[in-house]
Amino acid sequence: MAALVSLSGERLGWGEIPVLGDVTLTIEPGERIALLGRSGVGKSTLLAALAQRLAARRVALVPQDHGLVGPLSVFHNVWMGRLDDAGTARNLRILLRPSAQERAQVETVLTRVGLTGMGRRRVAQLSGGQRQRVALARALLRGGEVVLGDEPVSALDPSQAAALLGDLAASFPTSVLALHDVTLARQTATRILGLKGGRIVLDAPVADCPRDRLMDLYA
Numbered sequence: 246m247a248a249l250v251s252l253s254g255e256r257l258g259w260g261e262i263p264v265l266g267d268v269t270l271t272i273e274p275g276e277r278i279a280l281l282g283r284s285g286v287g288k289s290t291l292l293a294a295l296a297q298r299l300a301a302r303r304v305a306l307v308p309q310d311h312g313l314v315g316p317l318s319v320f321h322n323v324w325m326g327r328l329d330d331a332g333t334a335r336n337l338r339i340l341l342r343p344s345a346q347e348r349a350q351v352e353t354v355l356t357r358v359g360l361t362g363m364g365r366r367r368v369a370q371l372s373g374g375q376r377q378r379v380a381l382a383r384a385l386l387r388g389g390e391v392v393l394g395d396e397p398v399s400a401l402d403p404s405q406a407a408a409l410l411g412d413l414a415a416s417f418p419t420s421v422l423a424l425h426d427v428t429l430a431r432q433t434a435t436r437i438l439g440l441k442g443g444r445i446v447l448d449a450p451v452a453d454c455p456r457d458r459l460m461d462l463y464a
């Protein structure tokens with residue numbers, strides 16, 4: 246099967262400022278990759294580079310800051326996951342006067358993230374964990390070949406986090422998720438990428454990643 250994306254010896258950063266060097270990485274369809282490493286090591290930088298390389302595919306994003314529009318309703322924010330499926334006129338109609346079916350589609354994903362009946366609430370009035378779940382609902386509504394998530398369950402309690410990572414795994418064939426919870430990464434990923442000191446220092450199947458080996462990434 247053809248790789249989804251390949252990077253070979255690349256330097257990734259922002260403008261002239263390098264963050265990660267010598268990045269060599271191939272992602273195959275069906276992989277569930279967890280990105281691990283200390284704060285500021287470059288997980289978001291790698292995800293941003295992957296998003297760019299995967300632009301021709303259908304990709305759902307769950308950004309670290311959620312990427313929501315506070316003054317708009319939960320419904321509107323979730324529907325944004327599908328904006329590029331329709332033209333401006335249809336989108337305007339949906340945003341102003343959604344049909345019962347469109348409301349039901351959004352309600353279905355809201356229920357999956359535990360936000361049943363919250364579609365009319367303004368995002369600005371939600372808690373941090375509720376906002377994160379709106380961002381997850383938007384990704385679930387969008388669907389696609391790949392989900393890229395930057396700490397997508399960091400604001401949720403452990404059982405909710407595990408359940409929603411399970412839902413992402415069931416909904417997207419391939420995932421690349423930056424996670425800070427090593428246990429959750431070992432439970433949900435098939436492959437671990439560990440970043441340290443400006444490099445990928447670990448790239449291995451999860452079966453070869455005992456907890457101690459992963460904790461070295463934070464030493």
Ligand SMILES: Nc1ncnc2c1ncn2[C@@H]1O[C@H](COP(=O)(O)OP(=O)(O)OP(=O)(O)O)[C@@H](O)[C@H]1O
Pocket residue numbers: 259264282283284285286287288289290291309423
């Ligand atoms: N949009 C951006 N523009 C410029 N520099 C950035 C941007 N995003 C991140 N950086 C810089 O890139 C470096 C790596 O940051 P990055 O956000 O990729 O790390 P991270 O591993 O995701 O961190 P965290 O776990 O804290 O989210 C940092 O020095 C950061 O200041």
